[in-house]
Amino acid sequence: MHDSRVTIHMVASLDGFIARKDGSVDWMETPDEFPAGDTLDPEFVEAFLKTIDCYVMGSRTYQTALGFESKGFGWAYGDKPVFVLTTRDLPRHRDTVAFHSGDLARFVTEQLRPKFRSIWFVVGGALSGDCLRLGLANEVRYSILPVLIGDGIPFFGRLDKDIPLHLSEVKAYTSGMVALRYDVRPTAPS
Numbered sequence: 001m002h003d004s005r006v007t008i009h010m011v012a013s014l015d016g017f018i019a020r021k022d023g024s025v026d027w028m029e030t031p032d033e034f035p036a037g038d039t040l041d042p043e044f045v046e047a048f049l050k051t052i053d054c055y056v057m058g059s060r061t062y063q064t065a066l067g068f069e070s071k072g073f074g075w076a077y078g079d080k081p082v083f084v085l086t087t088r089d090l091p092r093h094r095d096t097v098a099f100h101s102g103d104l105a106r107f108v109t110e111q112l113r114p115k116f117r118s119i120w121f122v123v124g125g126a127l128s129g130d131c132l133r134l135g136l137a138n139e140v141r142y143s144i145l146p147v148l149i150g151d152g153i154p155f156f157g158r159l160d161k162d163i164p165l166h167l168s169e170v171k172a173y174t175s176g177m178v179a180l181r182y183d184v185r186p187t188a189p190s
Contacts, residue, residue: 004113008121008128009141010155011177017152018124023060032146032176039174052080053116056108058127059086066091083112085127105134129157137184140165146176 011028012018019025055077057065062084069075079096087101100107104127112119121131131137142155169181 004117004119005138006108006113006119006121006131006136007139007141008123008131008137009143010122010124010128011143011145012155013147013149013152014144015148015150016155017149018155019060019064019153020149021152023064023153025064027147027149028145030145030147030176034146034172034174034176037172037174037176049078051118052120053118054081054083054112054120056083056085056112056119056121056123058123059084059088059090060124061122062086062090062097066093081116083107085123104130105136108136124157125154126157128155129159132156132163132184133159133161135186139168139184140180140182142180142182144178144180 010018013027020027062082065076075094077096082097084090084097084099085101085104085107086099090099092099108119108131121128121137123131128137128140132140164185165182166185167180168183169179171179173179
């Protein structure tokens with residue numbers, strides 16, 4: 001099996017929420033400026049996105065992406081394969097989207113890892129929790145926006161054990177966003 005990496009990525013408020021209770025993400029447009037930060041230049045972003053081989057998301061994230069697209073913001077995932085983990089019957093507007101339900105560990109180890117090198121989970125709390133609990137994730141990328149929203153959907157679903165991490169990168173951007181990158185340390189099977 002070639003060397004594949006599973007990354008969990010999420011953007012959250014400083015108090016750890018990825019969306020309001022109703023699923024809205026209107027708070028993501030923050031007016032903050034941090035002049036000493038790095039600029040996210042489009043060429044860098046484009047080159048970086050090319051390194052991602054496929055995306056995995058839950059039905060809520062998928063519906064949010066469809067909502068952004070219908071408002072004219074475009075489809076954020078380009079022509080990369082997108083696997084939506086759901087048991088629901090959701091609309092499918094492009095050939096690159098596939099739906100999957102069933103055993104998450106088997107799906108990642110038997111179907112995704114043999115085919116893709118860089119697998120990005122852009123998921124909500126329950127799925128990111130499952131991914132970490134099952135030992136499927138190699139890294140966590142956590143982008144924190146300069147806002148507190150007080151209540152909402154938490155990034156990490158309930159974990160039944162500690163997940164040791166190693167901080168591998170910290171970046172601050174002119175928008176006031178701070179991007180943290182952690183390697184997931186292997187744990188002994190419980």
